[in-house]
Amino acid sequence: MPKPAGYPWEFRARFRREAFGWRSQPAILRVKQAVAEIKKVARKDPVLAAGGAILFLERVSPALCQVDSSSGAIGSAVNNAIAELVPIIVNAEVDAKTRDAWLERLWDAYQNDQIPYIEVLADHWGDLCGSKEVASRWADRLGDITRMALNPDKSLRGYFHGTSVCLSALFKAERNTEIVDLLQADVIWPYKRWAVKALSAQGKKAEAIRYAESSRSPWASNWDIDQLCEEILLSSGMIDEAYVRYGLTANRAGTYLATFRAIAKKYPHKAASEILADLVKTTPGDEGKWFAAAKSAGFLDIALQLATSGPCDPHTLTRAARDHAESNPEFAMGCGLAALRWIAGGYGYEISGLDVMAAYTHAMKAAEAAGQVADAKERIRQITESNSGSNFVAEVLGKQLVLPWRAEASAARRTH
Numbered sequence: 001m002p003k004p005a006g007y008p009w010e011f012r013a014r015f016r017r018e019a020f021g022w023r024s025q026p027a028i029l030r031v032k033q034a035v036a037e038i039k040k041v042a043r044k045d046p047v048l049a050a051g052g053a054i055l056f057l058e059r060v061s062p063a064l065c066q067v068d069s070s071s072g073a074i075g076s077a078v079n080n081a082i083a084e085l086v087p088i089i090v091n092a093e094v095d096a097k098t099r100d101a102w103l104e105r106l107w108d109a110y111q112n113d114q115i116p117y118i119e120v121l122a123d124h125w126g127d128l129c130g131s132k133e134v135a136s137r138w139a140d141r142l143g144d145i146t147r148m149a150l151n152p153d154k155s156l157r158g159y160f161h162g163t164s165v166c167l168s169a170l171f172k173a174e175r176n177t178e179i180v181d182l183l184q185a186d187v188i189w190p191y192k193r194w195a196v197k198a199l200s201a202q203g204k205k206a207e208a209i210r211y212a213e214s215s216r217s218p219w220a221s222n223w224d225i226d227q228l229c230e231e232i233l234l235s236s237g238m239i240d241e242a243y244v245r246y247g248l249t250a251n252r253a254g255t256y257l258a259t260f261r262a263i264a265k266k267y268p269h270k271a272a273s274e275i276l277a278d279l280v281k282t283t284p285g286d287e288g289k290w291f292a293a294a295k296s297a298g299f300l301d302i303a304l305q306l307a308t309s310g311p312c313d314p315h316t317l318t319r320a321a322r323d324h325a326e327s328n329p330e331f332a333m334g335c336g337l338a339a340l341r342w343i344a345g346g347y348g349y350e351i352s353g354l355d356v357m358a359a360y361t362h363a364m365k366a367a368e369a370a371g372q373v374a375d376a377k378e379r380i381r382q383i384t385e386s387n388s389g390s391n392f393v394a395e396v397l398g399k400q401l402v403l404p405w406r407a408e409a410s411a412a413r414r415t416h
Contacts, residue, residue: 011056014033054102060078061112061115100134122162122164125165189219193225196209257296260297276297287306291312300331308338321363339363356396360397
């Protein structure tokens with residue numbers, strides 16, 4: 001049974017209405033701290049943690065109402081929090097009365113979510129119900145107004161905040177035919193996706209994919225469509241087709257390296273080099289973006305080739321030069337020189353003279369270990385002379401590297 005409501009949650013006092021100003025970073029930190037606190041309690045008392053998760057979801061939107069959400073960072077933080085907290089609520093073993101009370105509290109919070117911050121909670125509603133029977137009751141409760149909101153006659157149709165809640169409940173209740181019938185009208189993708197899931201659950205997987213593909217539009221999420229279709233093909237054992245059609249796009253992550261790792265993990269039968277080559281083809285002109293992925297996979301020759309084929313972050317290259325100066329000096333030298341090249345070309349974020357010196361230092365250390373100091377100096381000379389900009393690299397290095405053209409100029413001045 002749930003513990004008393006008076007449990008001293010630390011986040012309770014922090015998440016008061018309008019508790020945060022406009023800056024998002026302090027709010028993001030508090031969201032992460034709240035989730036960490038709830039997860040810590042969950043290890044010892046899952047039911048108490050579930051109650052804490054519900055309390056957080058009740059308080060988070062009112063507390064963040066003044067935060068600047070234009071960057072999307074705070075929204076992402078809350079979405080991540082919901083993804084971590086929903087399983088805690090779902091898996092808590094409580095009696096029917098407690099579950100019903102929790103759902104009512106969540107429903108009130110969802111209805112009052114004005115920004116909104118906890119909108120994605122609707123997609124989890126069926127699971128939050130805990131059973132097909134409870135989900136079916138919620139579907140019946142919201143069914144009539146949902147049917148009106150999805151009416152084929154656009155003059156009768158209207159917006160209902162609980163439409164996704166109802167569709168999620170119908171899916172949990174395995175009332176898939178009703179979902180498909182409800183979504184015969186021309187509606188938005190967040191609703192149509194439930195028809196895709198329903199058709200798949202009925203075993204009509206080819207039809208589900210056709211329906212999803214036909215739903216593509218400027219207002220639909222291609223990433224979400226790709227994910228659903230990939231999931232359907234994988235569940236059908238069609239692994240190779242899933243990879244070819246959707247694998248490279250459905251698993252896009254926050255970074256190029258994370259994307260590579262996600263795909264490699266999902267398709268372990270595919271050679272890492274093949275996955276990398278396929279990904280590189282998806283970004284013509286930006287081959288350097290995959291440098292970290294190639295390096296992480298151990299393909300150092302390919303990584304260096306990518307770093308010189310297209311713009312690559314100088315900071316990433318400098319770190320690679322530092323880390324491999326002893327284990328693979330030729331690779332490290334190439335990374336350091338590539339970093340200088342892209343800096344000279346104006347690439348990189350908030351580049352300073354310290355970045356130039358770091359790239360140079362690690363490149364020359366590796367060049368010395370590889371016995372290629374003269375070659376490294378010559379290549380740096382070419383980098384500085386080929387740059388049509390302000391010669392920033394040469395200006396920063398100064399006397400650290402006596403370039404031939406500088407020595408000739410100095411000799412000429414002394415002669416005069």
